[in-house]
Amino acid sequence: MAQRCGRATSRFAAQTRSRLRRSAASALCLCFYLLLPSAAEAGLYTASDQIQPLTxxxxxxxxxxxxxxxxxEFYASWCGHCVAFAPVYKELARDIKEWKPALDLAAIDCAAKDNxxxxxxxxxxxYPSLKFFHAFSQASSTGRFIRGFHHDFSAIRQKLIDKLETHKxxxxxxxxxxxxxSQAEVDxxxxxxxxxxxxxxxxxxxSYIGREVTLDLLQFENIAVRRVLSTEKDLVTLLGVTDFPSCYLYYxxxxxxxxxxxxxxxTFYSSALQRLPGVVRSGKPPPVSLDVLANNTKEPWRPFNSSRVYMAxxxxALHYSLRVEVAAHPVIRKDALTSLxxxxxxxxxxxxGRPVVMNLLRSVxxxxxxQPGDEIQYEALEGILDNSAQTPNTAxxxxETWVGCQGSQPHLRRYPCGVWxxxxxxxxxxxxxxxxxxxxxxxxxxxxxxxSFFGCRHCAEHFENMARESMVGVRTAPAAxxxxxxxxxxxxxxxxxxxSEDPNFPKIQWPSPEMCPSCHTVDANGDHKWNDKEVLRFLPSYFSASGILTDYLEDESKVLEKQRLKHAARKARDAPDPVAPTPSSVQGEEEDEEEELQDEEEEAGEGGADAGEMGAEPSEPTPWDQPAMDLDPGPGRGRGRGLRRPSIVGMRLRGVQEDIVDLDSFVNQLYNAKALRLAASSRVKQRSLQRKEEREPGPRLRLGMELDAGLGMVGLQPMEADYEPDAQKREAFAEELDPRGRWMSVLSIGFSRVDISLCVILYALSSMCLLAMYLFFKNRFRLRRKAVLP
Structure with a gap:
């Protein structure tokens, strides 16, 4: 026995050093089996039951x-006894969950054809049959039967300890x-x-309590558990032990x-030992001290009472579920809509909730x-959630402001805790x-x-498994x-x-013995048992509406004001934004208005005569004061166009206007640059569509051949100052402006003279081709007619 005890003690030292590596490997294996479909999952057990599927x-x-x-467990899914034993096996898996690095459970459905x-x-x-496979079993091993087990998982647990101790x-x-x-081994x-x-x-x-607690603390560091029999007089006398069982901390x-x-x-021993200072789960970071949490500037810590619920x-949780999780579905239809x-x-x-929140929930x-159909758009629901109609006292x-559900790290607890x-x-x-x-x-x-909506799909699957298994048994509201x-x-x-476990808030069986001592008791076998009556008294006292704390809540008036400002900002953003005129264009428009007023005064003084006679000499333009082509429509479409102050000033473009172009002057200026230069220096009157008067031609312009992408037309460039056309060219351009030849300029919109010549040639050729086809078919029809007639 002494040799075995020494071997076990040294074995414990090695186990402490390698526990992190084994835990990671076990977790990886477990995830692998949980993710793969299996025969066991298709039978009596699912991935939520912490029982590995064997295939x-x-x-x-x-x-x-x-x-x-x-x-x-070898079972058959059609076997009634197997169906009755399944809850016991699941309870056993939950009870010895902390033993997994040393002992694990598996199951296989022998009724499946492949098994x-x-x-x-x-x-x-x-069926059902239980077999125990030792660690390091060989491929030829068929395991050892566990005989005489009943529907008492505590008895099965003790049999597993006996089997585990048979390892040599x-x-x-x-x-x-x-x-x-013994005393010597402890020292x-x-x-x-x-x-x-x-x-x-x-x-x-x-007693099995010592061995069970030892296995319960298997996955925790900085603590060791040993079993001492009442016959070990040295330790019993040293510590003055009189009660069996009892637990002492020895240093x-x-x-x-x-x-x-x-x-x-x-259960009480295990729970108390796991919460001792410095005791942490293997592979998990130690808890974060409150001083560190309180001094965290990125995520300020909010002190809270762990025995109360917070409205914040x-x-x-409402905000995240309705504005984040539901929002992940742009279109909500059929079953999802029913669930919503x-x-x-x-x-x-x-x-x-508060009145403003309840008003919002009722309106939603x-x-x-x-809604009459079987689908809705989330965008429409979002408008109701944001109270776009601005219903008073509704928001x-x-x-998110997490208080009782805040975690030591931003990715821990929070929304899952809030949903629960x-x-x-x-x-x-x-x-x-x-x-x-x-x-x-x-x-x-x-x-x-x-x-339908919970973001963690594996979590949703586990919850659905639990609901499908036992929710149907709920018959009363307290039972729910x-x-x-x-x-x-x-x-x-x-x-x-x-x-996902927060080291500051470990996953325990809630409420803890400290929070509700009367909720915990033991059965005849010494196993933990919940006092259901006390639990039903505790739940309403903890979750009652009257006990919810309103600390850290934002004032309702501020919530409504934020909503109003958000709605106003959204309306301003969605409203059409007219193009604001540039300073240069505003200046040009003001100068145009002044010129029009002057022209109207001149027209009134001269009895309606045209003010822009050809005899007037234009003033020399400056680089920042160059006239632009007037493209505005006017009542006198048949008359010549005038020149307006430029819409391109200092290389700044003016907004596009809905203009009706005077085809005569625009085409000649667009595709007849040389003739345009002649017209700019001549005394020929140009027409204005905005008023019925003749005005002096402005500074001479020529057309650049590059297109202006902003305006969609050819850009204007000032003429050279030393250019002076001769009289012969001026007369040619005057003839071109004669009404008798204007039809040619209309036909030549967008085409050069070569293009028009090609069009005429092609038209003549097509006409001749059609005439030839007509004569051919006419002649052929005549010949066939003669052949048919006697």
Whole structure:
């Protein structure tokens, strides 16, 4: 025995150093099996049950040369006894979840066609059958039957400990020693290990509490647990132990203290030891101190009372679910729309919110219920959530302010905690109101929302598995609150030790013994048992509407003011924004108006005569005062066009106007640059479409051949100052402006003379071709007619 104890102690030292590596490997393996579809998942067990699915394909990796002992249930999904045993096996998996590095559970459905031959190869002839596979089992090993198990998972747990102790030299490396210890071994442990705490559990020889607690603390560092029998007189006398079982914390130098618990039982020992200072889960970072959290400038820490619910958490959960998760679905249709309607209806009915929030929830509920079709656009729902109609005293605060659900890191707790808290409150309010005829009204709404909208799809699948398995048994509103509480603890058990667990807020079975001592008790076997009556008293006191704290909430008037400003900003943003005129264009327009007024005065003084006679000499233009071509339409479309002050000043473009172009002058200026230069220096009158007067031609212009992308036409460039056309060219341009030749200029819009010549030639050729075809078919018809007639 001494040799075995020494081997076990040294084994514990090696286990402390390699625990992080094994935990990571186990987590990776577990994720791999959970993600793959399996026969077990198609049978009596799902990925939510923490039971590994066994198949012929993964048997080698799971059973052969494994560092942990494996227990396998061989069952048939059609077997009634297997169906009855499944809840017991699931409860066993949850109960020994912390033992996984040393002992794990698996299951295989032998009724599946692909598994029948595999089950036969292991000698399975009846169902259900349990087999124990030692660590480092060989490929030829068929395991050992576990006989005489009943529907009592505590009895099965003790049988597994007995099987685990039958390991000889090939002890599971992650498993600590389970044999009783002595005074000499305790002293040696402190010399070879640097553990911070040593827990000694004193018990009788027939007790399993010491070994169970040792395995419960398997995944935690800075603590070691040893079993001391009542016959070990040295330690019993040294510590003055009189009660069996009892737990003492032993430290170097012989100092010790008794662990204070409500009941001397396994669950209370394990829970208290896991919360000792410095005790952390293997591979997890240590808890963040409150001083560090309080001094964090990026995410200020909000002190809170852990025994109360905060309205800030509930409103933050509402904001995220309605404005973020539901918003991920641009179109909400069919089952998702039904789920959303039920979810909002439950909120409008049972949410114990502030008046402005309740008004908003009721308006959203009325709008959803009034939608006739089987789909809606989220954009329309968003308008109701943001109160676009500006209904008085109606708003849902935007943003998140986590208080009781805040985590030590930005990615921990928060919204998942808020969703659980929200639905706990709704079930309790429904239970206390007594006005609902459907006890599963809130649970059904939660199930539909999680299935359709909850962002974590694996979480949604796990919740659906739990709901499908047991929600149908809920018959009363208080039972609905109790069902949600029990399922929340199942989720806590499954996620304990996961990457999503906050080290400052470990996943425990809630409420803790410190929070509700009367909620915990033990059964005849010494196992933990919930006091259901006390739990049903505790839930309404914790989640009641009257006990919700309003700390850290933004004032309602500020919420309404923010909503009003947001609505005003949105209206201003959505309103059409007219193009503001540039300073140069405004200046040009003002100067145009002044010139028009002067022209009107001259017209009135000369009895309506045209003011722009050809005899007037234009003034010399300056670089910043160059006239531009007037493209504005006017009543006198048949008359010549005048010249206006330039719309391009200092190379700044003027906004495009809806102009009707005078084709005569524009075409000549666009495609007859040389003739335009002649016209600019001549005395020929040009027409204006805006007023019936003749005005002096402005400075001479020529047309650049590059296109102006902003205006969509040829850009204007000033003429050279030393250019002077001769009389012959001026007369040619005057003839071109003669009305008799104007039809040619109309036909030549956008074409050069070569283009027009080609068009005429092609037209002549096509006409000749058509004439030839006509003569050919006429002649042929005549010949055929002669051939037919006698």
């Amino acid at each position: 012929p394909e993964n048997a080698g990796a799971l059973l052969v040369n494994s560092t942990a002992a494996i227990v396998v 029948r031959r595999f089950c036969s190869s292991y000698g399975i002839t009846g 030299d090939l002890w599971p490396p992650a498993c600590p020693p389970l044999e009783p210890t 040696r442990l402190f010399e070879t290990n640097s553990v911070q705490h040593l827990a000694l559990i004193f018990e009788k020889n027939t 170097p130098g012989g100092t010790f203290t008794r662990l204070q618990v409500n009941l001397e039982a396994r 958490d509930l409103e933050s 309607k039920k979810y909002v209806a439950v909120l409008a009915k049972y949410f114990p 509920d009325r709008w959803l219920q009034s 849902l605060p935007e943003g 808290t929200l639905f706990h409150v709704l079930t309790v309010v429904q239970s206390s109101s007594g006005g609902s005829t459907d006890p599963r009204e809130v649970l059904g709404a939660m199930r539909g929302y999680v299935r 609150a109790a069902w949600l509480w029990s399922r929340h603890n199942v989720v806590n058990n499954r996620l304990a030790g996961a990457l």
